[in-house]
Amino acid sequence: MDSARRDLTTLPKAHLHLHLAGAMRPATLMELAATQGRRLPPELLDPAGARLDVTARRGWSRFQRLYDAAREVLVGPQEVRRLVSEIAQDERAAGSGWVEVQVDPSSYAARLGGLAAGVEVVLDAMAAASADTGVGMALIVAANRTRHPGEAETLARVARRFAGVGVVGFGLSNDETRGRPEEFAKAFRIAREAGLLSVPHAGELRGTRSVVGAVEALHADRLGHGVRAVEDPATMALLAARGVVLEVCPASNVALGVAGAVELVPVRQLRAAGVPVALGADDPLLFRSGLLEQYAAVRDQQGLADEALAGLAADAVRGSAAPTPRRAALLAGIDAWLAAPPAPRTATSPA
Ligand SMILES: [Zn+2]
Structure with a gap:
């Protein structure tokens, strides 16, 4: 049965899983690299995007080297301003009304004058x-789980200074096979006591233990990825009971070997178990796939109907740190999107 198909561009969205350098336009990366006389790894230039297997031994370090090479071109405030401006434009074009961008300030401290200055x-x-x-924008300060937990605590104190003035959450990123969530409990306590959301990555390269650790020890409000929770019904039940939102990034999962294909990214199973799912792009630069493409992918590859797509968009808005008026406007916009009849298909209209 062919269900109604509305224009996904006009579906109001909140984007909750986006890394700063990973959101750079490919053309901007190439232009800055050329200006600075830098050679880029060929995987960053591939229009099809990078394909890696981060589940393989040393797989993550190959991915991290690519990411670091892209970040190198952000040499100062001017480049950061350009990047952020282009992110906002790209998100507006994708129908986003709210975007939360993650950054590990220690990666930029030397170039931007220190952690807080960055x-x-x-x-x-x-x-x-x-x-x-x-487009409403907010920042998530993310710690690197491969570094000493004391560094994460320092970052949490930096994040705390900006709580309520742009920083909305505290994250934990990098290689999940290194650095258990429990080691970062103190850093997350500092962040949560300042009113920041707890949004660690977990359940991407590791399964139940990592997911439960992030929920119990870090009191996660959301999880970056979290898709491996699908392996255990009790873990999904825990996430559902706590209302933990999973930031699911289909293109990233496929490009990095976490899922064999978009069809296998467990969006349906998680939502059927009562777990809220917010689609995210993770690193559009590396995967050549933005937020709009994630919605299109689950529509086309998983057969999600407009009602389910609107549900995903609403999950993202409810899981976001957007101020109440913006949340209300986005949710009303999602209802209006679904209430409007889909455009009739004609021979000339795109599928
Ligand atoms: Zn991520």
Whole structure:
């Protein structure tokens, strides 16, 4: 049966899983690299996107090297401002009304004048880009789980200084096979006591233990990925009971070997178990696939109907840190999108 298909561009969205350098336009990366006389790894230039298997031994370090090579071109505040401005434009074009961008400030501290100064540069750029485009933007400060937990605690104190003025969450990223969630409990306590959302990555390269650790020890409000929770009904029940939102990134899962194909990314199973799912793009630069493409992929590859797609969009808005008026406007927009009749298909209209 062919269900109604509305234009996904006009579906109001919140984008909750997006890394700063990973959101760069390929053309911007190439232009900056050329200006700076840098050679880029060929995988970053492939229009089909990078294909890696991060589940293989040393797989993550290959991915991390690509990401680091892209980040190298962000040499100062000017480049960060340009990147953030282009992110806002791209998100507006994809129908996003709210975007939360993750950054590990320690990766930029040397270039931007320190940890707190680096956060200020990004927040100033976000305020300007938001004013220009109307897209609400906020920052998630993310710690690197392969570093000493003390560094995460330092970052949590930096994040705390900007709680309520642009920083909305605290994350944990990098190689999940290194650094158990429990080791970062103190850092997350500092962040949560400041009112920040707990949004660690978990359940991408590791299964139940990592997911439960992030929920119990870090009191996760959301999980980056979390897809491996599907392996255990009790883990899904825990996520559903706590209302933990999973930031599921289909293109990333496929490109990195976490899922064999978009069909196998467990969007349906998670939602059927009562777990809220917010689609995210993770690193559009590396996977050549933005937020709109994630919605299109689950529609086309998993057969999700418009009602389910609207449900995913609403899950993202409810799981976001967007201020109440913006949340209400986005949710009302999603209802209106679904209430409007789909455009009739004609011979000339795209499928
Ligand atoms: Zn991520």
